[in-house]
Amino acid sequence: MGEVTVRWAVAGDAAVLLEIEQTSWDGTTGFPSMVERMGDNFFAKSGPEVHLVAEIDGAVVGYLRLESKYPFPEGAGVLAVNGLAVAPAARGQGAASALLTAATDEARRREARKLSLHVFGSNATARRLYERHGYVVEATHPAEFVVEGRPTDDVVLAKVL
Template identity: 40%
Template sequence: MPENPVSPVRLRPAAPSDEAALGELDRSTWSTLHAVTPRPQPPYEPFFDDRHRPEDFLVAEAENEAGEVCLAGYTRLVPPTPLACNAHVRQIQGLAVADWARGRGVARALLRAAFTAARGDGANRMTLRVLGHNAPARALYESEGFVVEGVLPGEFFLNGRYVDDVMMGRSLAP
């Protein structure tokens, strides 16, 4: 089934002023389908910190059902290591889409914006990790050119069962 695009989706780098909205989006989309950490509980940790800086995130804004422009999703894009020999790689370390915006192309738009941003930073390769049972995310990543490059079987124990950690990657060459 084709996705219904959100009209219009605005993609931009995150700003410090997005912290509250990003924290709320992160908490509202928490699920063992993608999260290996416990469900966040009050008092909530700040969304941004020394390792999660606003400049590491791309955000999507769109009109919700009430016609209000608000945060529809985000992705975090960072070098996987601080090593110079790994500087040509960027890694997606988080992608979330608000429930009201799902199935409307927001995640795909964020991925494509991440590819463009990574190329602009000189990267020629992108990687990510996804839980083996997260079929919707894996299908999206595969449709955008990612392939499975490794699997850590039973790496996480979630909801009473062992779940694989799947490593995926793709070239950013045109």
């Protein structure tokens, strides 16, 4: 295992991040329809400036999308993790933990009061990871989605800083 480092994304990361996006999700962890609609531009919806990337020995292996949760001033101070993915071959090497730690550090730097995220109820691995990083369940929306024919819970987790 190599050393995990985290930095902000740059435009040149688009191709490798797109590959990670296209290979990291399945019906138990994400929305297949969203990956299909993504096209060939990883940064089409949100630019490099909201993406932290993890590298192992200089190779990009994952990302975390960190954005303001609300577009109005009353919601200032709440940031959302709107995506976290690690390439299948790089899992178990600490990249996701490094990304979550970096997101917490950045949230504190911005003087945010809370980090929030959503995860499928079926994604036990991700839920354990988030809980190890201090996230707690705030709400569960049973059968919120139907993914590949299966009702899927939406679980909201948050970390108060």
